[in-house]
Amino acid sequence: AVSVKSSSSATSAASLFGFQDLASDYYQILQHKHRPKFCRIIWYVVICLLMALTIYMVYRLLHNYFQYSSFNQSETEWKKGMILPAISICGTNYLNSTALKAALVAENDSVNHTNGSSLQKDFDELMTHFRRYESYGENLTAQDIKEAENLMEWEKKKGSIALRFRTDIYDMLVGHFEYVFRGVGYQVSDEHKAEMVNPTELGMCLELNDKAELVQDVLGKNGRFTVDVDAKVSDYLFTTPTKGFVVFIRDYDETIMLDLGGYLIAPGTETFMKLSAKNVTRLGEPYGTCHNDRSKYSKYGKRFESVGECQERQQIEAMIKHCHCIPWYFAERMYDLKKFSVLDEAVEIIKKHNNSETSQQGKTTAANVTSVFQSNYTGYICSFIRQNLCNGLIKNEITNGVLKMEDCPEPCRYNAWDVEMDSTVFPPTKEYFDHFIKFDAYISGDKANYTYARENLARIHIFYKELKVDKQAQTKTYDISSFIAELGGTVDLFIGFSFFTIAQLAEIVIAIVYRKIQNRRQSADNKEKADDDTLGPSKDEIELSPRESTIEASPEESTIEPSPAESTITPQEVDSSPTADQGNATKDDVSADNASVISQTSVFELMENIKGKMYKTQ
Secondary structure (H helix, E strand, O other), X not given: OOOEEEOOOOOOHHHHOOHHHOOOOHHHHHHOOOOOHHHHHHHHXXXXXXXXXXXXXXXXXXXXXXXXXXXXXXXXXXXXXXEOOEEEEEEOOOEOHHHHHHHHHHHHHHOOOOOOOOHHHHHHHHHHHHHHHHHHOOOOOHHHHHOOHHHHHHHHHHOOHXXXXXXXXXXXXXXXXXXXXXXXXXXXXXXXXXXXXXXXXXXXXXXXXXOOOOEEOOOOHHHOEEEEEEOOHHHOOOOOOOOOEEEEEEOOOOOOOOOOOOEEEOOOEEEEEEEEEEEEEOOOXXXXXXXXXXXXXXXXXXXXXXXXXXXXXXXXXXXXXXXOOEOHHHHXXXXXXXXXXXXXXXXXXXXXXXXOOOOOOOOOXXXXXXOHHHOOOHHHEOOHHHHHHHHHHHHHHHHOOOOOOOOOOOOOEEEEEEEEEEEEEOOOOHHHHHHHHHHHOOOOHHHOOHHHHHHHEEEEEEEEEEEEEEEEEEEXXXXXXXXXXXXXXXXXXXXXXXXXXXXXXXXXXXXXXXXXHHHHHHHHHHHHHHHHHHOOOXXXXXXOOOOOOOOOOOOOOEEEOOOOOOOOOOHHHHXXXXXXXXXOOOHHHHHHHHHHHHOOOHHHHHHHHOOOOOOOOO
């Protein structure tokens, strides 16, 4: 009988993937049998200390990483040419008092005055109340508003006071050209006027360089932007607190509609605004607080909302919500930009409060209507009196903390400019005025005198002090690459651990799992084989000859003993089997020969049924 021992198809994971194969020397150090015991104890202590120190250092590294700390990094870049910022120039007086007074006097007799007052008097008293309310917080009474009923009726009949009598900065530009840049004069055509002159709380303002077209490449007076303006102080409302102009230095396509900030230019001065450019980059969560929100009010809709735009948006939304009407400058600007969805949203807020459907929502369908004051939005636009009441209400509530504004995050990337201002008297002398100003500014008639020029004219220069930009970037203290580098350096320094070691450990784990799976399969196949042996040999099995070599199996392995009834070996098979002359062959040769014999017998077929892959004979 031939006794066959089947071995496991998966070699022991310990023999293939031993922990001693790791790159670390710890295994060899601790398992070295010839090392004195006290040396091994010392090594145990040293290794434990290194492990503890490594754990502490990794903890500190993880703690620092998940703090999401950052730092500001600055660098200066010199340029051959630099784009000037976008510029807005506005007057400080938003209403033409001279024209308004003339209209009030002309219309005075057409209004039925029950209290014997005139429209002019009603207007002056109302403006006084508004000024005190806005500046000092004095409450307006119902009687104050009742006294202005005639004025409100007149505005309702004739049209918006703000629309009819607002100031226009375009009419204040003086000289041969609207502005001069790099020594070249530029005219604002009628085609570009609608794009460059826009409504704001301060009236109609001149907006330049939103498309970043003005590039300064020369220092000094030949490279600067210059504009001459006439304040027309005689047209100021008596409640206007400041004479002159407001200049806003802003990012490209940034929207300015409210009198928030800006640089004040007094009449009778020549002002030099020297710029320093900054390019700012900020990080979002979790490293910083920057956030990119699309600007709802920009002309071209390609920029993210700045902090200033965010503050304006919140104030305008508060006006719409608390005053139940749309500010005239906001309504006109959105209508001209065809941002009808913004106006529709404002109308919905007003309708929700009033619970009314009296006015039709949506843009006008009349082809010849080009003004919001003639559209379907007209009924929702604030009247002059309500607008002034609303301005005072919102400013007082913000000042007193009643109206809470949300914090406005920085956009993650934007441009900013620091401004250094110098000014001198303008015109400097009467002789200078006589020889240059009268000709350059086209001043004629009663305005052609030095006194008028000193009280009304202003010259503004805007230019870069140096052709350089300061780049300020918020940078992560630990980005992912720095974190991995520091982590790897720390563990490798103390315990010699690396990604290669991790790969070796992964290999050992995979081998152990693979061995367990194979053992389960082997057990299932052995059980199936035992069931087959109980039933006896099949008819197709071949009986092994008694003269064939018996294959001895190791004690722990299962033994297969073919019965004498199995099929007989053919002559060809006998020729291929081991002979007596091969008695001196080595153990490996015998194993190979035995494997060859078994492969041609029913034993091989039997092992195929249990999915064996390798047999090791001893």
